[in-house]
Amino acid sequence: MGIHAVPAIARHPDLDLIGLWVHSPDKVGRDAGEICGVEDFGVAATNDVDALLDLKPDAICHTAHSDVRPGAVVEDLCRFLAAGINVVNTSYVALLDPSVAGPGVLDQLEAACREGGSSVYTWGIDPGFGNVGLTVPALEMCERVDRITMSEIVDYATWDDPFTMFEIMGFGKASAAESLLLSPGSTTIAWGPVLNLVATAMGVQLEDITERHEIVLADEEFEIASGTIPVGGIAAMRFWVEGWVGGEPRIILQHVTRLRPGQVPEWPSYPAGGESGYVIEVEGEPSLKLTLSVDSTRGDHNTAGCLATAAAVVNAIPLVCAADPGVLTWLDLPVHAAPHVMTGGTPR
Numbered sequence: 001m002g003i004h005a006v007p008a009i010a011r012h013p014d015l016d017l018i019g020l021w022v023h024s025p026d027k028v029g030r031d032a033g034e035i036c037g038v039e040d041f042g043v044a045a046t047n048d049v050d051a052l053l054d055l056k057p058d059a060i061c062h063t064a065h066s067d068v069r070p071g072a073v074v075e076d077l078c079r080f081l082a083a084g085i086n087v088v089n090t091s092y093v094a095l096l097d098p099s100v101a102g103p104g105v106l107d108q109l110e111a112a113c114r115e116g117g118s119s120v121y122t123w124g125i126d127p128g129f130g131n132v133g134l135t136v137p138a139l140e141m142c143e144r145v146d147r148i149t150m151s152e153i154v155d156y157a158t159w160d161d162p163f164t165m166f167e168i169m170g171f172g173k174a175s176a177a178e179s180l181l182l183s184p185g186s187t188t189i190a191w192g193p194v195l196n197l198v199a200t201a202m203g204v205q206l207e208d209i210t211e212r213h214e215i216v217l218a219d220e221e222f223e224i225a226s227g228t229i230p231v232g233g234i235a236a237m238r239f240w241v242e243g244w245v246g247g248e249p250r251i252i253l254q255h256v257t258r259l260r261p262g263q264v265p266e267w268p269s270y271p272a273g274g275e276s277g278y279v280i281e282v283e284g285e286p287s288l289k290l291t292l293s294v295d296s297t298r299g300d301h302n303t304a305g306c307l308a309t310a311a312a313v314v315n316a317i318p319l320v321c322a323a324d325p326g327v328l329t330w331l332d333l334p335v336h337a338a339p340h341v342m343t344g345g346t347p348r
Helices: 001-009 048-056 070-082 105-116 129-141 164-168 187-204 300-313 317-322
Strands: 059-062 086-089 119-122 143-155 207-218 222-224 227-229 234-246 248-257 277-283 288-292 326-328
Touching: 001 300, 048 070, 059 300, 059 317, 070 086, 070 105, 086 300, 086 317, 105 119, 105 234, 105 326, 119 317, 129 143, 129 187, 129 277, 129 288, 143 227, 143 300, 164 227, 187 207, 187 248, 227 326, 277 300
Parallel strands: 059 086, 086 119, 119 326, 143 248
Antiparallel strands: 143 277, 207 234, 222 227, 234 248, 277 288
16 A cells, blocks of 8 residues: 555645655665655655654554554554654554454554544545445435445456465465455454444444355466466455344445456356446435446556555545544544645645
8 A cells, every 4th residue: 555655645735745664674765756666756765663753744644564463553553643643544454443443452542642632544445435435425315224235346366465365365275264364253353343334324233243255266277466376276255244233134244356257157246247346235215226446547446446545545634634633433534525636726
């Protein structure tokens, strides 16, 4: 996400990029733009967090990897917040709703916000706008809601991120037992906050959250952008995270993830001719169906998804800085667009 967030900040008319914190020694001293594969921005990267804090930024956009170090991420965020720096975060997605991110997490963040008079906000496309952001506004049109299903249906073959694809998601592994993502509790940690935010917006309490999954193994070896899927390795997966209300699953999130066109045709496909995207289905009165697809001139839907996640928090920075100190969710921010980013627009 960082390679998308940094240029978005540097090019934003209301923001100034003043520092970049990196973890890889080979990035230290290099220009932030050059690291991201774009024009130089005149900002050198550092791995010295004290030097970063000495710049006294109004906000930090945090995109560091978190899948195997969530506790360290929370500690980093708390350090920034206690120093009086607002934070927008794509890193630890459970913080979409910190009240369900684990024992003590919300208390830690709230204490740091009080100490520094700062705010923290976590968002993205999924978890984020592709489910909560589409669903909640649409519900204002319903007299009655019986069931909500929020789906990501995406071909991940072009996503070039070997660590996430193979080590976190477990593609290419021999069984679901080797997938960190599909290990018991993992999908609930990541997407349970989505269910909880939707339930909160509707004024209902979830009685339970359950999860289940299916996988498909490759019957032949094939290549994706991240590497090789061997024969017998996980080649497609589908999982559900289900929020129970009234004794049955009523708020449901599912991911259908393929690596080849036409895989597992019995699984749901995106309505527009197999294209990747997000689908929201509300069963009630009236029933609703919303679809969202994203694309990019810099790549395809996978590039667009990463860019959308970065832009969603970058464009929220002014609102987060202006908010009263505290831990924020999407439900706390006013309806907003992206001020001053229209090409050729004159600021009001």
